[in-house]
Amino acid sequence: MTLTQSVLELKGEMLMLNVLRLYDINIENIESALQLKRDEAPMFFIQSPIVIDCSNLGEQGKLLDLRALRRILVKMDFVPVGLRGIADGMRAAALAAGWNILRTPARPPSKDKKVLAKEKKSSIAKSDIESEKVADNPVEPVTIQKSNMTIERPIRSGQQVYAENADLIVLSQTSAGSEIMADGSIHVYGPLRGRVLAGVKGDTTARIFCRSLEAELIVIAGCYQLLDESDTNLQGKPAMIYLDQDKLIIEPLI
Amino acid sequence: MSRVIVVTSGKGGVGKTTTSAAFSAGLASKGYKTAVIDFDVGLRNLDLIMGVERRVVYDFVNVINGEATLRQALIKDKRVDNLYILPASQTRDKDALTEEGVENVINDLKDDGFDYIICDSPAGIEKGAFMALYFADEAIIVTNPEVSSVRDSDRILGILQSKSRAAEEGNVVKEHLVITRYSPERVDSGDMISLDDIVEILSVPLLGVIPESGSVLQASNSGIPVIMDKESRAGQAYMDIVGRFLGEKIEHRFLDVEKQGFFKKLFG
Numbered sequence: 001m002t003l004t005q006s007v008l009e010l011k012g013e014m015l016m017l018n019v020l021r022l023y024d025i026n027i028e029n030i031e032s033a034l035q036l037k038r039d040e041a042p043m044f045f046i047q048s049p050i051v052i053d054c055s056n057l058g059e060q061g062k063l064l065d066l067r068a069l070r071r072i073l074v075k076m077d078f079v080p081v082g083l084r085g086i087a088d089g090m091r092a093a094a095l096a097a098g099w100n101i102l103r104t105p106a107r108p109p110s111k112d113k114k115v116l117a118k119e120k121k122s123s124i125a126k127s128d129i130e131s132e133k134v135a136d137n138p139v140e141p142v143t144i145q146k147s148n149m150t151i152e153r154p155i156r157s158g159q160q161v162y163a164e165n166a167d168l169i170v171l172s173q174t175s176a177g178s179e180i181m182a183d184g185s186i187h188v189y190g191p192l193r194g195r196v197l198a199g200v201k202g203d204t205t206a207r208i209f210c211r212s213l214e215a216e217l218i219v220i221a222g223c224y225q226l227l228d229e230s231d232t233n234l235q236g237k238p239a240m241i242y243l244d245q246d247k248l249i250i251e252p253l254i
Numbered sequence: 255m256s257r258v259i260v261v262t263s264g265k266g267g268v269g270k271t272t273t274s275a276a277f278s279a280g281l282a283s284k285g286y287k288t289a290v291i292d293f294d295v296g297l298r299n300l301d302l303i304m305g306v307e308r309r310v311v312y313d314f315v316n317v318i319n320g321e322a323t324l325r326q327a328l329i330k331d332k333r334v335d336n337l338y339i340l341p342a343s344q345t346r347d348k349d350a351l352t353e354e355g356v357e358n359v360i361n362d363l364k365d366d367g368f369d370y371i372i373c374d375s376p377a378g379i380e381k382g383a384f385m386a387l388y389f390a391d392e393a394i395i396v397t398n399p400e401v402s403s404v405r406d407s408d409r410i411l412g413i414l415q416s417k418s419r420a421a422e423e424g425n426v427v428k429e430h431l432v433i434t435r436y437s438p439e440r441v442d443s444g445d446m447i448s449l450d451d452i453v454e455i456l457s458v459p460l461l462g463v464i465p466e467s468g469s470v471l472q473a474s475n476s477g478i479p480v481i482m483d484k485e486s487r488a489g490q491a492y493m494d495i496v497g498r499f500l501g502e503k504i505e506h507r508f509l510d511v512e513k514q515g516f517f518k519k520l521f522g
Contacts (some may be wrong), residue, residue, distance in 0.1 A: 153426070154457055156412025157405055173457055175408045190457070 014162055014181065016197075017081070018045070019222070021053045025064040031072045038076050041226065050078040051102060055085025062089045066097035148184070155180060155194065162200070176216065185209070195219075204243050209253060213239040223248055256364040258371045260390035262414070264406030266377030268398045269434035272470060274374035275303045276481035276489075277394065280496030282337035283481075286369040289328065291359070292342035293386035294376035295350055301341040304331065305477025315343040318355030324362045333482065338368075348382040356385050379413060387414050392428040395458060398435050399446035404455055411458065430461035432495060437466040438511045449509060462495035464488050465508040 024030060038045050050073060054061045066083075073080045082100030083090075094101055149163035151170045157177030161168065168182035173190030180186060181197040185207045188196070192210035199206030199221035206220055213234050218225045220243045227235065230250065238253040261274040271294070278290035292300035295315060301307045306329045312322035317340070324340075331337035340359070343350065363371050375386035387393065393414050397407045411429065420427045433452060440446040453460055464470075469486030473479065481496070483489040487508050494504045 153415060154411070156415070157408040159412040159416065175412075175455070177405065177409070178412070191454075 014160060014179075015049065018048055018050045018078075019053050020050055021056060022061075022064070023056050025057060025060055027065050027068045027072070030069065034072065034076065041224075041229070044224070044226065046077045047079055049081045051081050052083045052099075053085050054083055054087070054090070057087065059087050059089075061087045062093070064090075066090075066094055066099060070097060070099065149182070154190065157194070168198075182206070198241075199243075206243075208241040209239075211238050211253075212236055213241075213250070218248060218250075220248060256368050256371060257391050258360060258373065258389050259392045259394060260373040260375055260387040260414075261394045261396060262375035262383060262387055262410050263377065263396040263403070264379060264383075264408075264410040265398075265403045268396050268403050269464070269470075270377070270396050271299045271303055271374055272474060272480060273394065273396050273432055273434065273464075273492075274300060274372050275474075275479040276492040277496060277499075278370070278372045279304075279331070279334050279337055279479040280481045280493055281370050281372075281499075282331070282334045284496060284500065285336065287336045287338075287367060288370045288372065289338045289340060289363050289368045290372040290374060291340040291386075292374050293351065293382050294374065295342045295382060296344065296347045297376065298342035298344050300374050301329070301339060302477060303474045304339050304479060306331070306339055306341070307477070310341045313341045313343040314359070315346045315350040317359055318350065318352060324359060324366070333478075348376070348380065348385075351382060351385045353385070353388065357389060360389050379410065383410070384413070384417065387427075388418050390414070390418055390427055391420065392430065394430045394432055394461065395456070396432050396434055397452060397456070399433060399437075399441065399448070399452060401447065404447060404452055408456060411456065429458045430499065431456060431458040432461050432464065434464040435466045436463045436508070438509060442511055460506070461498055462491055463506060463509060464491045464495075 020034070022030065052069065054064070057064065070080055080099070082102040083094050084102040086094060086101065091101065147165070148167040148169055151161060151168070152172065154172040155161055155170060155174040155178045157175045160179045161181065163182035163184065165183050167184035168180060168186045170180065170186075170188045170190065174180055174188060174192055174194045174196070176193045178194030179197070180194065181200050183199065183201045183203060186196055186198045186209070188210040191212040191214050193214045193216070195217040196208055196215050197219040198208050202221050204221045208218060208220065213227070214236055215227050218227060218241055220241065223243055223246055225248045232250040234250055234252055240251050240253045242249055261270050261277065263270050274290055278288045282288040290300065291314060292298050294300070301310055309329050312327035314327065316322040317324050317327045328338045328340055331339065360371060373386040373390065376382040395407050395411060397403050414427050415421050418427055431453065433449060436449070437446060441448045449460070449463060465487050467486055467488040469483050470480050470488045473483055480486060480489050481492040491508055494507070497504045
């Protein structure tokens with residue numbers, strides 16, 4: 001805790017971020033498909049940050065019109081954060097079109113990599129090329145080593161809990177305005193009232209279990225649903241939520 | 255063993271200072287040596303409500319800055335033995351509160367043999383509120399029966415259990431809920447959230463309910479903690495709260511719509 005007066009504070013924060021994974025370079029196709037997605041929950045996407053993942057485009061990514069892509073995102077009220085997974089030759093075009101280029105998330109750095117990183121710092125000229133190489137490496141699926149995290153006290157409005165590489169078990173309630181996240185499944189034994197995100201790193205088999213479903217937003221592996229917009233009749237009842245082919249299924253929990 | 259108790263709410267105007275004044279006067283009247291500290295630097299109110307406004311020479315910030323001793327700044331209440339008030343400064347702002355300074359004052363009060371140290375928190379979740387709760391062993395959460403107040407209380411509970419020193423050391427701050435300005439009539443008509451719903455939402459043990467009462471305003475305007483008004487329902491409810499806090503078994507009252515007789519209607 002810092003109580004002294006300071007100029008700024010720098011800290012890591014979990015942020016809801018949409019990743020748009022492209023499989024096609026045809027800008028019309030992208031626009032119409034994205035419009036459809038957005039219209040499902042227009043309010044939800046207003047000014048929401050979005051990252052474009054180009055790793056599935058490969059070399060043909062060079063032909064993608066990055067200026068047009070940025071334009072349509074802004075038009076639809078997204079906040080374009082940057083590109084990731086871009087092919088070798090895309091870099092200059094991306095920067096020219098005003099895009100930021102993000103690192104492709106790799107596995108947690110091992111000790112060797114840290115040493116490597118230190119070496120990189122010493123030669124700044126080299127570092128650009130090297131980090132590009134890292135970005136080009138195909139992302140290997142993250143292996144999630146599951147354990148669990150148990151919280152006995154209520155999770156209050158404004159609080160955020162993230163069970164990294166783990167299931168999350170909450171023995172008490174979660175309040176409206178709170179946010180609970182886990183790479184695995186989530187179990188809540190009191191009323192579930194805030195936002196709940198399971199399978200944060202993309203585990204589509206993650207599930208959400210609760211004794212009283214009163215959540216604001218439900219997310220599993222990036223597929224989300226505002227509870228008020230869902231047609232479930234299980235509000236306030238015990239429920240289990242899982243993902244079936246990109247669709248969230250809410251079932252009674254017996 | 256001294257206990258540090260923060261009276262907090264998140265939202266403003268719900269009755270923190272009224273509760274601090276009443277609660278500390280109640281504890282003192284039961285024989286416990288009690289100090290009440292006003293953390294609302296720049297907007298001091300506690301001394302007004304306690305009726306010691308014109309006796310303030312030195313304040314909390316003076317003590318923190320070493321410009322006065324604690325003994326000089328503490329104001330002894332003339333009506334209740336064992337009750338001492340540490341007023342806030344009107345001319346400074348909350349940045350004057352340093353962690354070290356506040357800790358020193360609280361430790362000095364403990365060394366002086368105070369049984370209870372009541373920290374009257376300002377509204378909001380900024381520095382003043384944060385300093386008031388940081389050293390707390392227990393917390394009284396003051397809530398009105400309305401949505402925004404309940405939500406803000408929930409938020410402050412989260413801060414209490416994650417940012418206080420007790421939390422940093424892996425301990426839990428003991429929570430008590432006090433619902434003020436409760437009007438059974440307006441709950442019945444659906445204007446206010448019911449007691450059960452508030453307790454449901456916050457899941458904090460209920461210490462007491464203070465009914466909406468004109469005597470609260472009257473008492474604060476005349477600088478007398480409402481708990482000293484033995485006739486008023488609010489005063490009695492605060493006395494119940496003090497009793498319950500000290501472990502007495504006291505039924506909750508003033509929760510249902512009162513059947514009004516003819517005289518009651520006439521004379522209120």
